Amino acid sequence: LGCSSESYSFCTLLENYLMASVYSQDFGGSAQRMPDMTLSDDSIRKDLGAMLGEEFSDLMFKFSSGLEVVYAHRVILAGRSTVMKQYLSEGGEWCGQSEIQMDEGVAASVFIHLLKYMYSSTASVSYDSVHSLLLLSHRFQVHGLVEACEQYLCENIATDTILVNLEVAEICNLQSLKAKCTEKLQQPTLLVRLLELESLKKIALPGLRALLSLEPLPVDEYQLFIAVVQWATAQVGETMPSTPSAVSREAAELCAPLMELVRFPTMNGKELRQFVKPYNVVPPGRYIEALEHLADMESVDDTQSKDPRYRFRHPKGQHETPQRRIEQLTSEVSRLSSHAAAATAAPVHAAVSLPPQGSPPRVLPSVSQLGLASPWAAAAGGSYGTPSRYLPRSTAASSAI
Numbered sequence: 001l002g003c004s005s006e007s008y009s010f011c012t013l014l015e016n017y018l019m020a021s022v023y024s025q026d027f028g029g030s031a032q033r034m035p036d037m038t039l040s041d042d043s044i045r046k047d048l049g050a051m052l053g054e055e056f057s058d059l060m061f062k063f064s065s066g067l068e069v070v071y072a073h074r075v076i077l078a079g080r081s082t083v084m085k086q087y088l089s090e091g092g093e094w095c096g097q098s099e100i101q102m103d104e105g106v107a108a109s110v111f112i113h114l115l116k117y118m119y120s121s122t123a124s125v126s127y128d129s130v131h132s133l134l135l136l137s138h139r140f141q142v143h144g145l146v147e148a149c150e151q152y153l154c155e156n157i158a159t160d161t162i163l164v165n166l167e168v169a170e171i172c173n174l175q176s177l178k179a180k181c182t183e184k185l186q187q188p189t190l191l192v193r194l195l196e197l198e199s200l201k202k203i204a205l206p207g208l209r210a211l212l213s214l215e216p217l218p219v220d221e222y223q224l225f226i227a228v229v230q231w232a233t234a235q236v237g238e239t240m241p242s243t244p245s246a247v248s249r250e251a252a253e254l255c256a257p258l259m260e261l262v263r264f265p266t267m268n269g270k271e272l273r274q275f276v277k278p279y280n281v282v283p284p285g286r287y288i289e290a291l292e293h294l295a296d297m298e299s300v301d302d303t304q305s306k307d308p309r310y311r312f313r314h315p316k317g318q319h320e321t322p323q324r325r326i327e328q329l330t331s332e333v334s335r336l337s338s339h340a341a342a343a344t345a346a347p348v349h350a351a352v353s354l355p356p357q358g359s360p361p362r363v364l365p366s367v368s369q370l371g372l373a374s375p376w377a378a379a380a381g382g383s384y385g386t387p388s389r390y391l392p393r394s395t396a397a398s399s400a401i
Contacts, residue, residue: 049120167207244278
């Protein structure tokens with residue numbers, strides 16, 4: 001009531017009266033607190049939503065198209081977004097401005113959906129624009145809209161936009177959406193199709209980084225490496241070489257920040273030589289590390305390693321450990337030895353005749369022509385025709401004899 005000094009006594013009497021109206025005396029003479037009245041009126045959403053427009057507005061947002069303008073009220077934006085409050089406050093990016101030019105990547109239609117939610121906590125968004133709205137609401141820290149968009153995407157994961165969902169989840173740190181995408185990517189045929197060029201073109205660096213950080217994934221590591229190179233060449237407007245060969249410097253620079261996420265030590269020697277080395281995008285230290293890990297495969301079994309670089313991404317790979325490959329080679333050697341022993345013990349029925357004098361020497365068929373596999377060749381990724389520098393010294397010596 002704005003009591004003056006002269007009417008102070010009246011204000012005191014009025015205060016006592018109001019206090020007396022809240023409390024009443026029961027028959028026992030004790031004071032009894034009357035229940036509070038709680039008001040709830042959802043009409044404020046409708047009323048504030050109706051205010052979105054030019055009337056009483058003090059902000060005007062412009063967009064790169066130059067055709068659309070959106071009006072808003074700074075007091076509402078500051079109350080609903082801590083980021084916008086910072087922009088509008090003294091020293092902020094929007095401080096003292098009545099006309100604000102939005103970034104080139106922000107569409108007016110998406111920004112209107114954001115403002116509608118900020119004014120009324122309601123929004124209706126199509127699947128085509130939900131990713132843009134999620135990124136925009138994350139930028140301005142409108143948490144309720146971020147959560148609503150994430151829930152919508154988790155419930156409506158489209159096959160052709162899984163990598164885009166993964167990219168958005170990485171940028172906005174949305175763990176639930178990332179888990180849903182990982183679950184969907186456990187289909188091997190789907191993942192292989194998504195690693196094709198047309199799907200890779202739709203994602204940016206954060207999306208590919210998110211993909212390379214996932215585990216488990218039903219794909220061989222060299223396939224992920226090829227996808228990275230293919231994505232990089234497409235980003236710089238080049239065509240992937242038909243045969244593995246060095247890519248341009250620009251493509252190699254795009255690959256560089258992703259190489260730390262590729263698990264080269266889980267590849268075998270053939271994959272490293274045929275699919276990794278020719279493109280010349282791997283730092284020498286990483287390549288040498290992979291070769292050292294491969295050379296130490298008798299004593300290394302890192303399927304449970306805490307360092308993800310030494311873990312296979314998928315359950316199948318967990319059984320393809322270096323130790324298992326040694327066991328397979330040992331078994332192959334034993335099988336070939338038993339065949340050789342049986343052939344030696346078998347009686348020879350064919351007569352042996354020497355070739356006529358002066359005739360050219362007979363060329364015996366090689367092991368590969370006979371269809372036999374070489375255990376040493378399997379270890380070295382070659383065949384019995386491999387130069388001796390790629391074979392164990394004892395084998396090379398016996399060949400010379």
